[in-house]
Amino acid sequence: MKQPTIADVAKIAGVSKTTMSRFLNQDYDHMSQKTKEKITQVVKELNYHPNRHAQSLKSKVTREIGVQIADISNTYASELLKGIGNILRDNNYQMLITDSANSLELERQQLESLIRQQVDGIILQPVSRNASDYQFIKDANIPLVLVDRQVNQLLWPTVTSDNYKITKELGRLMVERKYQRVITITNPVHETSTRELRYQAIKEVSSANQLIDELVELTPNLDLKDYLRNSLATSKLKTVLFTTNSMVLSQVLATLMELKIKFPQDIGICSYDGWNWTQLIGNGITTIDQDPIKIGSTSAQIIIDALNDPDSYPDLKKHIITAHLITKDSL
Template sequence: MNKRLTISEIARMAGVSTATVSRYLNGHFDKMSDETRTKVQQIISDTNYHINLQAQSLKNQTTHLIGMVVADIENIFSSILFKGSDKVFEQHGYQILLMNSDNSIKREHNQLQRLLDLQVDGIILQPISTDPKNYEFIRIADTPIVIVDRKINQENWPEVSTDNYGYSKVLSELIIRMGYKRIITISEPLSDNEVRMDRYQAVQDAAKGTNVIVDRIEIDTETTDDFIYSQIMKKTDALKSKSVIYALKGTVLMRVRKLLSKFHILIPKDIGVTAFDDWDWAQLMQPQITTIQQNPKKMGEKSAEILINILSGNPLSQKTVLVESELKIRNSLID
């Protein structure tokens, strides 16, 4: 059909009101029978009808665009997070603009400002900083925002995360019960990252009152394998003490695994290995790695659902939503 159909014409063909078609197109099915929903869907499919988003945006003063800014687009966490959100937003007629801050506060600011300039209806943000001053311009713009995975101190925005401290403490207590004398965390710098701090603090708290030594190795993109190896050897008395490496992030686990293989260090014979992971790739390694398994897909879905509720004017039932993770015990630890 060359002529663009209107909602009124779709309603006439389906034998329903224009208000019913409008509710269907906006994903509001709560007061719609299955029969009516099926009928409207069939007419839309048969006529290949598409919403004129530009006209709808002008009428409603909305863009049907959602901005998502992630800290590291190369991290599998970001891809799965996006997939979870995208699924929900698609069902409600929204499109996501995915931005990468590349772990840079300056780049993050620029990406957020671009989204505000595009007049997105809302934003999902995996923040770089915990300092609310860095996000004052978003509050002033009054654009709805949901924080995911991390925290911003003293801000009243809704958050979707996991219990990083709680799960990390459970894993640490398991390590201690298995007789390990040293726990060495390996991560990117802990400063100004609430998630890493929570995970590391849990290790320290679990070790209080025991003879277990807790230490850490901080790395970045410039850190060499030789340096990490030398630190591991130093902190484990050349592998003589019963020690375990705890990678605080999935990508760090991948690097640790490659490094240990490179220097012919056996897991778990020479050293134990665990991680707070973002994806189930740890079970593909040999030996399989004991991890805390996050659910970024569910976190993405929850973030999208909360933002849609905000845009629909519905009150929030809770400010912070914790998505369950799972401790997966495999054979990278030894009694």
């Protein structure tokens, strides 16, 4: 016979899953004695035993969710936090926000601090690609949701933008516009799954359509100005620049302006993740518009559902949020 779930017990007891979760957490502050006795009776009748995660929940919830951001200076982060905050606020939870500045060591310290503060759950934009670097959160039996970036094993619910499919669509637009060479400019690709998927899409479209594909990774040793000047001066091919996020795009635009290179007259340009300001440059820049607010709200709802119904966690899914291609005159 199938073991009853928290939802089954809540339904028979005539209470919500939130009330049932509070009962399991021994949070009786706003629970009548009658409700408490009714749930106790149903639990006994059904011989209900919470799963290992539910059993390990601490006796007193803090109603605080830790949110670990990889780089809070990025515009993406503020939109992500807005989406998370909207859902947590509606459910009477607060955020504890930390910024790892893309440092794995700092990230570990901050996550351990959140665990010591007994947060009820963690939403993480991971710095590392290795799932093993986050095993300690799993060992602490704290619900975890990954946002924006993936790790190499699907051990936790993960919410990301559509990085691969929509970038392929942009690649096909380059082909339609008769470009012969595409230069992808990005921070080091191997560091995050988002960059890797975006570049993979461009590389595959280039290979399938005989476009020359060049990868330029921004490192301290690279002089972007010299690279673009020399690269464009030595090639007669119709060329398009693709940047993997808006921060790289702003750097590239500043360099093109300094070199007096015009788009789309001298070169095409497009980007993943451009924000509203890109539509104010010339006649606008072709960008992929992702939805970090929805990514944030989706991740927060997963955490809330896990806390209300521990039997449902972890639901090991990749939740891919749709992104949209905004076509302008820069291509």
